[in-house]
Amino acid sequence: MGDLLITMVPILLLSCYYYGARAFVLTAVSVVSCVGFEALYRKMLRLPRSVGDLSAMATGVILAFNLPATAPVWFPVVGAFFAVVIVKQLFGGLGRNIFNPALAAVVFLTVSWPGVMSSFPLPFNPLPAFATPVHFETGRTALSALRAGSMPDNTLLEMFLGSRPGYLGACAVIVMLAAALYLLYRRIISWAIPAAFVGTVAAAAAIFPRCPSGRLDSVLFEVMSGSLLFIALFVATDPVTSPVTTVGRLLYGFCCGLLTVLLRYFGIYPEGACFAVLLMNPFVLAMDRLAWKLKVKGGTLQYVEE
Amino acid sequence: MWRNRAARCGRTLWRECASRNPVLVRALAVSPVLAVTVSLKNGVLISIVMLLELVILFLLRALFYRRLPEVLRGPVFFAAAGAAITPLWMAARYFVPDVTAAVGFYLPLLAACAFAFVATVPAPAPLPVQSSPEAEEPGAQATAPAVRKAAGVRRIVHALLEAAGSGLGFAFAAVAVSGIREAIGSGTLYDRVLPGLEKLKFAFLLLPPGAFLLLGFLLAAVQAVHLRRKRRTRAGEEEETSGNDG
Numbered sequence: 001m002g003d004l005l006i007t008m009v010p011i012l013l014l015s016c017y018y019y020g021a022r023a024f025v026l027t028a029v030s031v032v033s034c035v036g037f038e039a040l041y042r043k044m045l046r047l048p049r050s051v052g053d054l055s056a057m058a059t060g061v062i063l064a065f066n067l068p069a070t071a072p073v074w075f076p077v078v079g080a081f082f083a084v085v086i087v088k089q090l091f092g093g094l095g096r097n098i099f100n101p102a103l104a105a106v107v108f109l110t111v112s113w114p115g116v117m118s119s120f121p122l123p124f125n126p127l128p129a130f131a132t133p134v135h136f137e138t139g140r141t142a143l144s145a146l147r148a149g150s151m152p153d154n155t156l157l158e159m160f161l162g163s164r165p166g167y168l169g170a171c172a173v174i175v176m177l178a179a180a181l182y183l184l185y186r187r188i189i190s191w192a193i194p195a196a197f198v199g200t201v202a203a204a205a206a207i208f209p210r211c212p213s214g215r216l217d218s219v220l221f222e223v224m225s226g227s228l229l230f231i232a233l234f235v236a237t238d239p240v241t242s243p244v245t246t247v248g249r250l251l252y253g254f255c256c257g258l259l260t261v262l263l264r265y266f267g268i269y270p271e272g273a274c275f276a277v278l279l280m281n282p283f284v285l286a287m288d289r290l291a292w293k294l295k296v297k298g299g300t301l302q303y304v305e306e
Numbered sequence: 307m308w309r310n311r312a313a314r315c316g317r318t319l320w321r322e323c324a325s326r327n328p329v330l331v332r333a334l335a336v337s338p339v340l341a342v343t344v345s346l347k348n349g350v351l352i353s354i355v356m357l358l359e360l361v362i363l364f365l366l367r368a369l370f371y372r373r374l375p376e377v378l379r380g381p382v383f384f385a386a387a388g389a390a391i392t393p394l395w396m397a398a399r400y401f402v403p404d405v406t407a408a409v410g411f412y413l414p415l416l417a418a419c420a421f422a423f424v425a426t427v428p429a430p431a432p433l434p435v436q437s438s439p440e441a442e443e444p445g446a447q448a449t450a451p452a453v454r455k456a457a458g459v460r461r462i463v464h465a466l467l468e469a470a471g472s473g474l475g476f477a478f479a480a481v482a483v484s485g486i487r488e489a490i491g492s493g494t495l496y497d498r499v500l501p502g503l504e505k506l507k508f509a510f511l512l513l514p515p516g517a518f519l520l521l522g523f524l525l526a527a528v529q530a531v532h533l534r535r536k537r538r539t540r541a542g543e544e545e546e547t548s549g550n551d552g
Contacts, residue, residue: 086519112510 001054003188004234007179008061014175015168018123019069023168025129027064030076034060037084047093055094059083062102062235065169066227066274067109068120072132075116079105099281100241103231103274110269118270120165139165142225143270146210152221159224170227180233189237192246196253197232197260198223204261228260231273241281245291252287256280315467322471328423329479330528335419338412339480340517346496347405349484355394355413356480357473359420361466362390368465371430384421391417423472430465433457483520487511 015023038056042049050056063079083105091097110117121127122139142152142159154164162172170176183189202219209218223229236242236256243249256276263272328334335356342348366386374382391414398406398413406413433454489495491512493503510516 108510108515111513111515112508 001058003183003186004058005054005061007182008058008065008169008234010175010179011065011169011172012061014162014172015065015069018163018171019121019125019168020127021129022069022127022133025073026067026069026071026076026168027061029073030064030067030080031057031060033077033080034063034084037081038089041085041089050094053094056084059088059102059105062169063105065230066102066106066167068117068166069127069168070119070121070133070136071109071116073130075109075113079109082108095240097240099278100235100238103235103278106274107278110274114269120167122165123163123171141165141270142221143264146218146221146225147264147270149210149212151212152225156217156220156224159221166225167227167230170230173224173229176229176233183233189233190246190249192249193237193242193253193256194232196250197236197257198229200254200257201228201260204257208261208265210265222264226264226271226273228273231277232256235274236277241284243284243288243291245288245295247291247294248284248287251291252280252284255283315463318464318467319471319474322468323475323478325532327475327479327528328472329476330525331532332426333525334422334426335416335476336521338415338419339476339483340514340521342409342412343480343484343487343517344491344512345408345488345494346481346484347402348409349480351398351402351405351409352413352416353473353477353480355391355398356416356420356476357470358394359387359390359416360423360469360473360476363387363420363424364465364469365462366390367424368430368462372432380425383424384418387417387421387424388414391420423476427468427472430461433461479524482524483517486520487517491516 012023012027034056035051039049039051041047042051060076060080063083064076067075067079083101087099087101087104088094088097091099119138120141121133121136125137127133127136140153142154142164145152152159158164160173162175164171180189180194184191202223205219205222206215209215211218211221232253236253243252256273259276259279260272263275264270267275269275322328326332329336329339338352342352363383363386367383370382371379395406395413434450434457485495489500489503490506490508491510493500493507508516511520
């Protein structure tokens, strides 16, 4: 967990560079409220303390990075309550939650306040640090452009460097790739889930391109737009809510990618990755069982209570 | 004697409504409570229709449970539930057409829920058997039919009380959920705008997952109250016994 938090720091610095102090304020509020709700819950129910495992901090950071920079300051607090108390603690705490808490909170906020979550400011615009910004220039995200069948407003280089309207943490592809390489080197995340996830989306974008300027552009835009890379690299690889076996991981990544493409092309919201991972979370155990059965012919994988 | 009877009636009513609340304790008929309670008007409508349906169904059950062979009891009462909801549904469509349209098909679904209530209540006790005239003394012959009749009346009254209790329990759950959902979800209550909550419009509560979460928290609150009462009565009994010993 600590390594994950270390890799989040450059992403946070870059988002502060693009969106100002507001990015830091939102992230700080999110982390503090996640940790606070977890400590409060454990204390009220007289359970052993679990704040030390830093998972609440990771949840806070991931939740904040999936918000647009113009979200009100109380947004992460509500999301933190939903993520930590309802999705994580009420299901049994760390290691027992079925759904990824940060992602579930993002979906909860998207469904409850869709207007706020889908208005993205242009980078390098001054935003107030604490007050809710009222007048700001909104940019059209690449996903909205692709959905309408037109060319995105940003060039490929801008998408790669991250100076595009988007979520706080999902902006810079280059920093996310560097962070992912570091985590892969340290063996914290596995290669199978991101490879299958992004590979499936790329393949679908190549076979059914949405960008009018050709297949290669379509693949690159689809892969770099929205929060796909962030979710595939840091959220879908969460060890609690992802499979353990390699075959299971590949299957999980493939299904997540397929669902992302279907939701992006035919769904209501322009972004589909967060919904796709949440939809695949309940099937993780079944995928592990299938992989184990394939590996050990006739063997079964049982869920053992500790 | 009448005070005893009144106390027994009150106890039955309270038991069906609170400690055996069909929605909040036994988790029956959760579907209409979750689906249509987006406004208080809907909640009140389904509560009234459910209460009338339950009264009809419990009465039929009190009258015909023992006369039917065991195999036929389920199908007959299920059909009776469907038959009983039809005039109620038509009346609702006549009197409040817009609210009935908003509730949709969950109003006739209340028939299935009422059947679930009725099927999970203990069977009515058998009436005392009418003894043959020769075996009894001459003085007791006159009382046997009267005793049977009184038991029959008691059974009907008990059925009505159970129906009223279940209906009131369902009404409490439906009104509570719909009131909270409308107040916090759309800032109105019974279509009157609430001044303070207008800004808070928390649309998540109007959607199905919000309903599930809300009902879950309500169920947890009810269970917490029950547990605390049980703990308090158990502590009270222990105090009494220890006081008697010491």
